[in-house]
Amino acid sequence: MKIFKYIFFFLSTSTAFAHLGSIVGKVTDAQTKQPIRGASISLVGQNRGVITDESGYFQINNLWAAPYKVEVSFMGYVAQNQTVIVKEDEATTIEFSLKSAEFSLEEVKVSAANPQHQQLISSMDIKLRTINNSQEVLRIIPGLVIGQHAGGGKAEQIFLRGFDIDHGTDINLTADGVPINMVSHAHGQGYADAHFIIPELIDGVDFKKGLYDADKGNFTTAGWANFRTKKVLEQNFAKVEVGQFNTYRLVGAVNILAQKAIEKNQNAYLAGEYSYSDAYFDAPQNFNRLNLLGKYHGHITKNTSLTFTASTFWSKWSASGQIPDRSVESGLIGFYGAIDPNEGGTTSRTNANAEFLTLTKRNHVWKNQVFYSNYNFELFSNFTFFLEDPINGDQIKQKEGRNLWGYNSNYSIAHGLGNKQATLNIGVNYRHDLTKDSELSHTKNKTTLLESIKLGDVNEANAGAYIDESIQLSPKLSLTAGLRFDYFKNQYLDKLQNNAIFKANASIVSPKLNLYYTKNKNLQFYLNVGKGFHSNDTRAVVEKSGLEILPAAYGSDLGTIWKPIPKIVINAAYWYLWLNQEFVYVGDAGVIEPSGQSKRSGFDVSMRYQLMKNLFFDADVNYAKPRAIGETEGQHLIPLAVKWTSIGGLTLKNNKGFSGSLRYRYVGDRPANEDNSIVAKGYFVSDALLNYTKNRYSIGLSVQNIFNTKWKETQFATESRLQNETNSVNEIHFTPGTPFNAKLSFSVSF
Incomplete structure (x- = not known):
């Protein structure tokens, strides 16, 4: 009942401001005619804004009767603006059809109206x-x-x-x-x-x-x-x-x-x-x-x-x-x-x-x-x-x-x-x-x-x-x-x-x-x-x-x-997670079994840097400290939980028909059992891709x-016995x- 009262309160509040109008609009891709989700909509000079939903629609309510300049922007598209006149007690409709453009980190906008709640x-x-x-x-x-x-x-x-x-x-x-x-x-x-x-x-x-x-x-x-x-x-x-x-x-x-x-x-x-x-x-x-x-x-x-x-x-x-x-x-x-x-x-x-x-x-x-x-x-x-x-x-x-x-x-x-x-x-x-x-x-x-x-x-x-x-x-x-x-x-x-x-x-x-x-x-x-x-x-x-x-x-x-600076975006976070029950993989049975409580903390740092018009650099560094709760010191590590990881590299986008990337993946050493007496070794591996596109053809x-590195993709601490062995x-x-x-x-x- 409290939830329904909450809903009723907000809906009734939203209609309490008489003689106010609204703007209702839709944003689509000019080529595909499909809606664009997540486009940023702002009223120029008004500090008001929203983002488009899954259907490409947006709505800005409780506006006084007046002309407004509406601007829409989205990464990879040319920004547009239109002027509309809002009337009392009416919803004014507007549509935007955005054309694609070269991607630029300068277009990335940070605003309260468009929080980075997902990537x-x-x-x-x-x-x-x-x-x-x-x-x-x-x-x-x-x-x-x-x-x-x-x-x-x-x-x-x-x-x-x-x-x-x-x-x-x-x-x-x-x-x-x-x-x-x-x-x-x-x-x-x-x-x-x-x-x-x-x-x-x-x-x-x-x-x-x-x-x-x-x-x-x-x-x-x-x-x-x-x-x-x-x-x-x-x-x-x-x-x-x-x-x-x-x-x-x-x-x-x-x-x-x-x-x-x-x-x-x-x-x-x-x-x-x-x-x-x-x-x-x-x-x-x-x-x-x-x-x-x-x-x-x-x-x-x-x-x-x-x-x-x-x-x-x-x-x-x-x-x-x-x-x-x-x-x-x-x-x-x-x-x-x-x-x-x-x-x-x-x-x-x-x-x-x-x-x-x-x-x-x-x-x-x-x-x-x-x-x-x-x-x-x-x-x-x-x-x-x-x-x-x-x-x-x-x-x-x-x-x-x-x-x-x-x-x-x-x-x-x-x-x-x-x-x-x-x-x-x-x-x-x-x-x-x-x-x-x-x-x-x-x-x-x-x-x-x-x-x-x-x-x-x-x-x-x-x-x-x-x-x-x-x-x-x-x-x-x-x-x-x-x-x-x-x-x-x-x-x-x-x-x-x-x-x-x-x-x-x-x-x-x-x-x-x-x-x-x-x-x-x-x-x-x-x-x-x-x-x-x-x-x-x-x-x-x-x-x-x-x-x-x-x-x-x-x-x-x-x-x-x-x-x-305009061409660098950095995202950094410190995080903490507590679980009431850990799930542990049991190799000799091939199943997951529940264990005790656990906690994890760490940080994530990501950077995107536009070096040139068509050349981008990115790097992500991630650290985690996982621990089992209630276990004695030295026996409280969580097997195979990755501590240090990093990915990154260079990306070339549409430069005279050429595109591609040079990437790396890094995983640090990690414990393979609770006391770290067995260690799963880390690796550093690099990949590359090069494409050439001409008209309708691409190779x-x-x-x-x-670099032909010899590395172990997955590792487990497992007790086993080979056919010719006496002991495991x-x-x-x-x-x-x-x-x-x-x-x-x-x-x-x-």
Whole structure:
């Protein structure tokens, strides 16, 4: 009831100022005719401003009857302004169609009306990186590290803000709002495989580190990221890539509607991708991936647009797995060799996603989304070789089939609070996961079942609701306050215990607060505080009495955005995070298990510097200090949590047809166990990309690891025993990173 009274108060306050008018407008891209989200709108000389929402709309309320000069700007576009006359008790409409322009850091504006509450990876950023798949796009996020350790078809391991996130326990990943994380997954909680996204179709990636957004729920502890795919295909294209290690890739997309339909803002395209590679391991990876996608975007009524996406994805591969240091040092195998050549797997996912965006008669924006996924997964791994079974080996099989569906809704109201600009968001989320035969088994040669360890069906539902209010309190100060509620219902049917059914449920409330103070046009400070959570595996919470279903997390960021000179932007933040329950990967079981409480603190520093008109330099340095709470000194380190990371390099954009980048990635040494007696060694790797575009043709050369550094991409402290050993050994087991790896590409637009 308090929430509804709060809403009523603000809505009634916004209508209390009689005889005032408003400006309602829309900003679109001149080429694609699509809305531009995040454009900055300001009233010249009035210290009033807003940003455009997802539909490109904006609204400025409580204006006295008078002429106003409205200016719109957005990075990568030519700024525009128009003069409008506001009348009493009327909404004056205005439209802007922005033309693209060369990007310049001088255009970056710091203001209370447009606080940097989230960041963006653009399609241009992706084109100028050595990207092999959509998951690698996440490397652009400052401080985020990924690593592959079981062949190219498995979701990469993720590290961020002092977390070994494994495959997604502490980062919320979505694609066009559809969940990528899989709850209660056969391989590990929060498993997030984004390989069903075609990189060339990514229009941008929104992301934020921390747990400060009310519309983000489960797994949003270290941060979140949402892949946005293109609603409109600007040009048809076909692309072929050929690389070392028998690597091939074909990708293309084509519009399927006639020009007359496109002129009426109706768009539809089909796209496909096929990849094959043996990779650089001694045992061929035989990696295959197929992606198909179709998308429609258009207006179904005057004020409602529909975006419908259907896609399917399939992948199959072999893997060399993790190998122990001693096997390489003794000469038993090479650096790129394998102990068990029978690892690998298959996976598939089919998605349907419908998004409705409506502008109501009162100029409110209402977004509704319905989605469905059918998902299948099978993985064979061997982490410990002959530790448990000296005769048959320790190979395990993890398998599941899953149906996932859900609904998201957000209602956005731009209104006035006295003479202050404000936006109210109210939303609900629902997702339901049903798995069939979630399995963990002991196998031999992928075909023989030796022991069933776990087998059953998961039924998990999550309903959430949130509300947040953004207010520009003054020309220098803005605030966003939010509240989120989540309810989980967990059920597990155990087929190894005569189909016994186990149940559990829980709820959690998560408040959020974000403050932004803009000292001047070149300096802004911000404070973010909030509460979030990462859910526990259904099988764990129903089997272990007293285990938390929704372990809470509390965090804060204190940071600044500073432009010391027009062509340099610096973002720095000190952050702190406390978790009520840590999730730890258990290598010999191949699962995630909950541990005790933990805390993390650190700092992030990012710099962007425009050296010349088309040449940019960037560098990100990140430090984290993760610790387990309640453990004795010397036994309180968190295994594999990354402490020091840095990414950066030079980027050349559109200089006489040439573009490209020279990039580095650095990860420092980190403890592989609680007392640091086993150390996971760091690495420094450099990549390069060069493209030349002429008319509708483009040719590119990308090189990973240009200095051919020998490095370990993923590492674990694991106890194992080889077939000829009497005693087990606890040491680093690793997957090697790519050696020098060159790839040529050729694309044509038509």
